[in-house]
Every structure is written in structure tokens, then in C-alpha cells.
Amino acid sequence: MLLRKILQPTFLKRLVINLSSREIELQPGLILRKGNVFKYKPLTSGASLAQILEIITDNKIYFPRPSQLNDPEEGRPKLFIGDISDPTYWPRVKGWVRRCVSQRRPQPNELQIQSELKQLTQKGLEEMVNQADIDFKAAIENRYRILSFAGTPSNRHLWENYAGNFNGVSIEFWADSKFGENYLVQYSDKPRNLDLTSINDFEHLIQTVLVKATNWRRERETRMVFGEPPIDQHQPALVDQRYSFPADCLIGFYIGHRVARDQMRLLLSAIKGREYPVRCYIARPIPWGERVLLTPI
Numbered sequence: 356m357l358l359r360k361i362l363q364p365t366f367l368k369r370l371v372i373n374l375s376s377r378e379i380e381l382q383p384g385l386i387l388r389k390g391n392v393f394k395y396k397p398l399t400s401g402a403s404l405a406q407i408l409e410i411i412t413d414n415k416i417y418f419p420r421p422s423q424l425n426d427p428e429e430g431r432p433k434l435f436i437g438d439i440s441d442p443t444y445w446p447r448v449k450g451w452v453r454r455c456v457s458q459r460r461p462q463p464n465e466l467q468i469q470s471e472l473k474q475l476t477q478k479g480l481e482e483m484v485n486q487a488d489i490d491f492k493a494a495i496e497n498r499y500r501i502l503s504f505a506g507t508p509s510n511r512h513l514w515e516n517y518a519g520n521f522n523g524v525s526i527e528f529w530a531d532s533k534f535g536e537n538y539l540v541q542y543s544d545k546p547r548n549l550d551l552t553s554i555n556d557f558e559h560l561i562q563t564v565l566v567k568a569t570n571w572r573r574e575r576e577t578r579m580v581f582g583e584p585p586i587d588q589h590q591p592a593l594v595d596q597r598y599s600f601p602a603d604c605l606i607g608f609y610i611g612h613r614v615a616r617d618q619m620r621l622l623l624s625a626i627k628g629r630e631y632p633v634r635c636y637i638a639r640p641i642p643w644g645e646r647v648l649l650t651p652i
Contacts, residue, residue, distance in 0.1 A: 378539065384561045386539040388577045391607075392504035392530045397519035398614055404621075407524060411625045414605070415597045418500035418581055421564070426571065430495040432547040432562040434488040436480045448475065451552035484551055498586075500596055501564055502579045504528070504537065508609045509647035511640055512573045518611055521638060524622070527607025530577075534604040535591070540576040542569045603631045609649065612639035623652070 379387045394416070397403050410416050421430030437444045452472055456463050463471075505513055508525045518525060530537040547562045564580050580586075583593050591598060608626050610619055626633050635652040 382557055384541055385557050385565070386541075388506070388537045388539055389531055390529070392506065392528050392537055392577055393508045393607075393609075394502075394504055394526045394528070395510075395513045395517035395523065396526065397517065397523040398611075398618060399519045399522060403519075403523070404618060407526075407622065408625060409597075410526060410605070411608075411622070411629065413599075414602045415599050416502065418502045418579075418593055418596050418598055420596070421496055421499055421501060424501060424503070426567060428547075428568065429501070430499060430563055431492055432549045434484050434491055434551050435548050436477075436484050436551050439475060439477055439480065447550075447552040448472075448480075450554070454554070480551075487551065495563055498582050499564060500581045500583055500593060502581075502598070503574075504530070504577045504579070506575050506577060508607070508636070508638065509649060510573075510575065511645045511647050514611060514638060514640070514647060520613065521611030521640065522613040523611050524614070525609040525638065526605065527609070528600070529604050529606050530579075531604075533601050535579045535581075535598070535600070537577050537579050538565055540571075540574075540578055541566050542572040544569050602629065605629070605631070605633060607634050607636070609636045609638045610652075612637055 377389055379389065381387055394410075396407050398407070406417060437447070439445060439448050449472060452475070453468065456468055456471070505525075508527060514521050514523070514525070517523070528534060541561070543566055547566055549559060549562050553559065560580065565578065567576070579598075581590060581593055581598065583596070585592055608622070610622065614622075623635065626635060636649040637652055639648050639650075640646075641648050
């Protein structure tokens with residue numbers, strides 16, 4: 356009976372979350388998540404507290420650059436060029452050249468384009484790719500901003516490693532078209548390679564910021580990916596790498612049991628002062644296994 360009382364809140368909460376979220380595969384490797392997502396934050400410094408209060412009171416959340424994330428391989432796919440002597444690959448090379456020269460002013464005529472195509476060599480293109488790879492990684496760092504979430508508030512690994520070992524919080528958002536597109540991260544140890552001739556923007560997005568090595572699999576991550584300036588006209592602009600999200604998209608707040616009482620009172624007071632109601636829970640580990648107990652406050 357006691358075991359049932361302890362585990363029931365966790366099971367019920369997990370059930371609600373799973374039932375209210377859904378995943379939509381836009382194409383292989385690009386899966387959109389709609390529903391509940393959770394941001395884990397530590398409370399290990401004054402700066403950490405200020406960041407959490409900024410989310411609660413100002414409806415602003417910080418988007419890191421790739422280099423500010425904890426995986427050194429973030430945003431570092433490798434460019435390559437295929438075998439240009441392959442007759443099935445050569446049309447891709449010609450298409451790539453035409454896209455490149457279309458940006459020139461004045462634009463070259465057909466004879467000039469054919470002349471450039473005849474001068475291409477495998478060695479010359481490979482040397483070009485090596486330089487382009489350096490420039491491409493710099494462009495990713497300067498352009499992409501990545502915000503990571505989890506799909507549950509009861510991931511013990513994340514509480515321990517990203518929320519100060521329960522001296523932190525997990526903030527729940529409702530991710531939809533109003534909040535912003537949120538994609539599932541895929542886990543693979545295959546090389547993250549991008550063909551220089553590729554015109555598939557989705558493949559660029561996937562290989563650049565939506566694939567991680569399998570040793571990160573326990574995090575079951577989802578991501579919002581913004582650009583500075585915005586990637587397209589529908590995406591909101593960031594100010595100082597901060598996104599002003601709709602206030603009603605923050606719907607839940609989970610506080611680790613090790614958070615100091617004065618900080619807990621401050622955070623709960625800020626939550627209660629919000630325009631829209633937010634459900635609140637205390638999170639603590641269950642002594643065995645990987646589960647987390649979530650108790651309503």
C-alpha cells in the first residue's frame with residue numbers, strides 16, 4: 356500500500372504528459388514535437404537564480420550559441436565533395452556551380468559557366484571544401500542559437516546533471532506553433548557529413564544541430580533552433596540571445612527538494628505573480644531506480 360501511494364503521483368503525472376504530447380515526422384530525421392517540454396536549470400549561483408527569475412517574471416529565455424553548449428561537437432558537421440567523375444554525381448556538381456554563379460554580379464553567360472565547369476578537378480574541389488568547412492563552422496557559430504528541452508520532468512539523470520542534483524528547477528512549457536517549432540534530437544554515431552552540393556535545407560538543419568552521439572541518448576532532448584538574424588520571416592528575432600515567449604506557454608514549475616527555503620519562497624512568489632496559472636511540484640529522487648517523485652505544492 357505504501358509503495359502504491361509513493362509511486363502513484365509519478366505514474367499519473369507521466370501518463371498525463373505522454374498523452375498530451377505528440378510527434379510529427381516531417382521527413383526522415385526531422386521530427387516535430389508538440390506538447391509539454393521541460394527546461395532544467397541549476398540554482399548553484401546568483402546568476403542561475405537571475406536567469407530563472409528572468410524566465411518567470413519577464414517571459415524571456417536565453418538561447419546559447421553552439422559553443423556555449425556542453426557537447427564540443429555541437430554544430431560541427433563535416434563538408435565533403437563526392438567523386439565528380441561519377442556520371443550520376445556530376446549533375447549535382449553542375450547544379451551547385453550554377454547556384455553559386457547565380458549570385459555574381461554581373462551574372463556570367465552560358466559559355467563562361469561551361470568554361471568554369473571544364474576547369475573543375477577533384478583535387479581543386481577538395482581543397483575548396485577544406486577551406487569552406489572552416490568558414491561553414493564559423494558561420495554556424497555566428498548564426499545558430501539553440502535551446503534544449505527534455506520531454507519529461509522526471510528524468511533523474513537531468514535533475515542530477517542539469518538541475519544541480521535537485522538543487523534547481525525544471526520549467527514546463529507548452530510547445531506549439533505559437534511558442535516555436537521544437538524538434539527531436541536524433542542519436543547516432545555515424546559521421547555527420549554534408550555534401551557541398553546538397554540543396555536540402557532540412558538535411559543541413561538535421562546534421563548541423565539535430566544529431567548527437569549515442570552517449571547523450573539518456574537526455575532524450577528536443578530543441579528549438581533560432582538564428583541571429585532570424586532564419587526566415589516567420590521566426591521571431593532574438594534580443595541579446597533572448598527570446599520573448601508568449602506568457603501563457605509557461606504552464607508548470609518543478610522545484611528540486613534541495614533548493615534553499617528562501618530561494619524556494621522567492622521562486623514560488625514570482626510564479627504566483629504570473630498572469631496565467633502555473634502548476635507547481637516538488638521533485639525528489641526515489642531511493643531506487645531512475646524515477647523521480649513529483650509532489651504537488
